[in-house]
Amino acid sequence: MKHVLAIDIGGTKLAAGVVAQDGTIVSKGRVPTDVPKGPEQAIERLNALCRQLMAQAGNPEIAVIGIGCGGPLDPRTGVTLTPPNLPGWEDFPVVARVEKGLGKKAFIDNDANAAVLGEHLFGAGRGYQHLVYLTVSTGVGGGVILDGRLYQGMNGNAAELGHLSMSYDGWPCPCGSKGCIEAFCSGTNIARRARLTASPRLLELAGSREAITTEHVVAAVREGDAAARKVWDDTLEVLGAGVASMINAFNPQRVIIGGGVASVGPLFLEPVARIGLARAMKPLAKGVDVVPAALGDQVGVMGAAAVAFSHL
Numbered sequence: 001m002k003h004v005l006a007i008d009i010g011g012t013k014l015a016a017g018v019v020a021q022d023g024t025i026v027s028k029g030r031v032p033t034d035v036p037k038g039p040e041q042a043i044e045r046l047n048a049l050c051r052q053l054m055a056q057a058g059n060p061e062i063a064v065i066g067i068g069c070g071g072p073l074d075p076r077t078g079v080t081l082t083p084p085n086l087p088g089w090e091d092f093p094v095v096a097r098v099e100k101g102l103g104k105k106a107f108i109d110n111d112a113n114a115a116v117l118g119e120h121l122f123g124a125g126r127g128y129q130h131l132v133y134l135t136v137s138t139g140v141g142g143g144v145i146l147d148g149r150l151y152q153g154m155n156g157n158a159a160e161l162g163h164l165s166m167s168y169d170g171w172p173c174p175c176g177s178k179g180c181i182e183a184f185c186s187g188t189n190i191a192r193r194a195r196l197t198a199s200p201r202l203l204e205l206a207g208s209r210e211a212i213t214t215e216h217v218v219a220a221v222r223e224g225d226a227a228a229r230k231v232w233d234d235t236l237e238v239l240g241a242g243v244a245s246m247i248n249a250f251n252p253q254r255v256i257i258g259g260g261v262a263s264v265g266p267l268f269l270e271p272v273a274r275i276g277l278a279r280a281m282k283p284l285a286k287g288v289d290v291v292p293a294a295l296g297d298q299v300g301v302m303g304a305a306a307v308a309f310s311h312l
């Protein structure tokens with residue numbers, strides 16, 4: 001049984017695990033990213049954690065290291081570009097630093113691409129050849145498997161599905177475009193829109209306008225609050241239209257949706273699936289299912305493990 005070391009680099013935590021070929025996590029742990037202290041120190045903490053986890057696992061032979069990291073990044077050079085969640089990590093050679101510290105070959109991909117590889121190998125995408133993966137969380141990310149392989153595009157940054165534009169003159173997005181899915185449907189932006197129309201019930205639940213979060217919106221929707229319902233329904237309408245565009249673009253067998261916002265369950269998934277399938281072109285919508293992600297909280301480490309296994 002082969003083992004890999006899986007590393008998940010995020011804006012708040014660095015998680016790692018020793019993962020066996022059958023998907024068993026033999027050991028796992030995490031340390032804070034501590035972004036203000038910079039990437040060099042973070043990688044030192046990470047490498048120390050990895051040595052500890054390998055010892056805990058009984059020092060199995062590690063075939064290769066897989067890393068999932070907030071993008072954008074260049075998977076061929078192993079260098080981060082301008083990751084918005086990791087300020088100070090611009091043009092940082094993550095792969096070279098990890099390889100130097102741990103003495104093993106390492107491969108990296110952005111966290112959403114790692115996640116679709118993880119779902120494909122260990123989760124809801126097992127056995128499928130054509131997959132679209134969407135994560136709706138603080139941001140909105142995506143990954144695509146075509147013909148059984150991760151679709152990376154010209155420079156490894158394909159499938160930025162959160163920045164599909166749903167409205168040519170729509171809401172502004174920090175990426176520079178307008179009408180992007182993320183700028184409307186991310187957890188951050190659901191909360192921002194709810195604050196604009198803060199209903200008495202939302203204010204009561206949150207305590208103040210500024211304190212309103214997506215969780216409050218969901219709670220108010222479940223209680224039948226009309227203003228929260230409007231914010232929620234608009235979100236699902238845009239996401240559903242986005243899913244239809246993804247089905248039309250990639251002709252997948254399955255659309256997998258993960259992330260914190262999606263984890264509210266049928267209140268989220270059923271309308272997005274219904275709208276997405278109704279709006280996609282009929283021959284492409286036929287036979288597609290829209291399902292929740294299976295890896296849940298483990299997606300970071302399992303995705304990174306899948307990055308590693310995809311190189312064996």
Ligand SMILES: [Zn+2]
Nearest residue numbers: 163173175180
């Ligand atoms: Zn955008």
